[in-house]
Amino acid sequence: MAATQVNPTRMELTRLKKKLVTATRGHKLLKDKRDELMRQFLDMARENMALREKVEAGIKAANTNFVIAKAGMSEQILHTALMAPKQEVQLTCKDRNVMSVDIPVFEYTTKSADENDIYSYGFAFTSGDLDDAVKSLADILPDMLKLAEIEKSCQLLASEIEKTRRRVNALEHVIIPETKEGIRYISMKLDENERSTQVRLMKVKDMMLEEAHHYKEHQFE
Template sequence: MASTQVNPTRMELTKLKKKLVTATKGHKLLKDKRDELMRQFMDLVRENMALRQKVEAGILSANKNFVIARAGMSEEILNTALMAPKQEVYLEGSKKNVMSVDVPVFEYKTRTADDNDIYSYGFAFTSGDLDDAVKSLADILPDMLRLAECEKACQLMAAEIEKTRRRVNALEHVIIPETRKNIKYITMKLDENERSTQIRLMKVKDMMLEEAHHYKERGY
């Protein structure tokens, strides 16, 4: 049933037809946006899974090397070797817009580009396993930052997909059908009013013709 609040006028009919055109276009655009968001979201999920496996493997490898290094070195020497880091990392955060979603972007720079600056100790009293552990952690830093980007982007895009899905459903199942019903209701009412007007006019015409006929019979 159409809403009883709708005025069955031609002005209202024109307004509803414009609303239907706008809602139909908006529905298509939102569906396209939802589908593209889903495609990019699935790409991010796959990348996120691959990065997580890579980062976890790198951390596991670094931990194993640290355990082996600790077994072959005294705790005092190990603590002294790692007490003061030599390299410095500067992290910068920004955003990029993906389908109206602001996803984070992390960029980092080191104080120097020398790969050996990650070792804050001399090699004379430390084991090679400690070197491997430090190198493993340094190597997975870019992947860790990219993993952080992907996980946050997945959260934001999932929220946007849900919001877009609700809008698509509202247009598809509520606004567009209701507008069509109201257009049909007004059209039927206008047609009914037009038929009623034509019938009244025909009756008036018949009455006028009948009255004119009586006038003629009386000789007026």
């Protein structure tokens, strides 16, 4: 269908041949990009699964400790102990380029380097279970940030893989076949025109020879 829409000229034939070369090269590059994106995505997906299990186990342990601490302390003392935290966390988001995809890189810093600043309360009226719960959450924080980073990266890579796959399919099943069909159509038309031209030239030649023959006959009469 696309072949009937092209102009059967040598200039158009040259343009389509250049387009075919470009489309073929682009198809190969996009396939290579898609394959590399898939490899990166699968590596991140495996890392994401392991991290998620670790984070969920850490959060479960922290929740268990909080439940035990709440059972051994009054609710007022528990709220007072956690009301004014001493430690602060500052999160910075940077970008890392993976196959033309900007994926996030999370980095964090704490207000204080003292590890004991995660405890915002005195130890006189609180239980050791509360200490364990706070420590569990503090320990799991880096893995939680890494998990968020990897999950967002997986989403971005998956989106880019889908876009690249659509482009590969468009080149492979639409653009390249239509361009080849256009080249075939123009080549056929040009060959047909060339044969027609040769036939006309031969007829003109025969007519000229016949006319010359008649002219000579008239001269000898």
